[in-house]
């Protein structure tokens with residue numbers, strides 16, 4: 001059974017909205033509104049143990065998961081949330097051993113998640129231009145124990161003369177103008193490798209999709225992941241009042257190579273048809289036809 005040692009990370013869990021992730025030290029006492037959490041009560045005990053605060057409240061000492069590290073990361077920028085991370089991982093077949101290039105480290109929360117899956121043989125090469133953000137990201141990545149699997153470099157990918165990587169399995173872009181770095185991403189990807197971009201607005205998706213088509217990417221998908229939490233209680237199960245609002249849209253594409261001789265076979269991009277349907281109103285003749 002794994003016992004909690006000094007310097008281990010512990011998630012002290014009171015309830016879903018009151019939980020604290022910290023490194024335990026024998027002399028540390030942490031003050032909360034539900035009482036004092038005395039670290040020495042958990043050191044030497046197995047993960048999962050419950051302790052009592054001086055106000056008599058129960059706190060559980062949990063082993064943090066990658067979800068906890070992402071949600072509790074220090075934030076200097078917008079982060080990518082677990083609901084989006086999960087679909088991205090499935091969509092690109094993220095696995096141990098992958099070589100990942102990330103453009104826009106930000107707070108390093110996405111980096112931490114990626115490293116936790118590609119380790120021990122894979123690696124995340126992450127690039128940013130802001131040293132302050134990079135310092136915070138470094139701390140977040142280190143706290144989650146992922147530093148060995150991440151190389152962080154200050155580099156402006158938009159203006160870099162030479163691309164720093166090649167043969168990447170995946171290139172992930174989290175910039176305001178992801179379409180600008182599509183040619184750079186292409187140079188760093190291996191054939192059929194995946195491109196992923198985090199796009200909080202639909203306007204970004206439009207420009208990005210056009211750039212992807214122009215740069216010989218295929219299997220383009222733009223999507224939004226919606227998660228609704230349910231409160232399950234005897235006879236009173238319903239959606240939670242607290243909901244995650246809009247986080248981001250995500251764009252995916254694969255790098256392909258279409259030789260000039262085959263280009264003419266490519267069909268022009270289909271424009272979705274706008275359907276017009278006539279609806280007769282039986283109640284109010286003045287509203288006789290409505291175009292949808």
Ligand SMILES: C[S@@+](CC[C@H](N)C(=O)[O-])C[C@H]1O[C@@H](n2cnc3c(N)ncnc32)[C@H](O)[C@@H]1O
Nearest residue numbers: 079080104106107108109110128129130157174
């Ligand atoms: C929204 S944040 C990324 C957040 C990150 N995905 C996370 O989950 O923590 C965007 C980052 O892109 C960086 N950035 C902006 N322009 C860049 C460029 N040309 N090359 C590399 N990084 C850039 C910014 O400094 C910022 O840290």
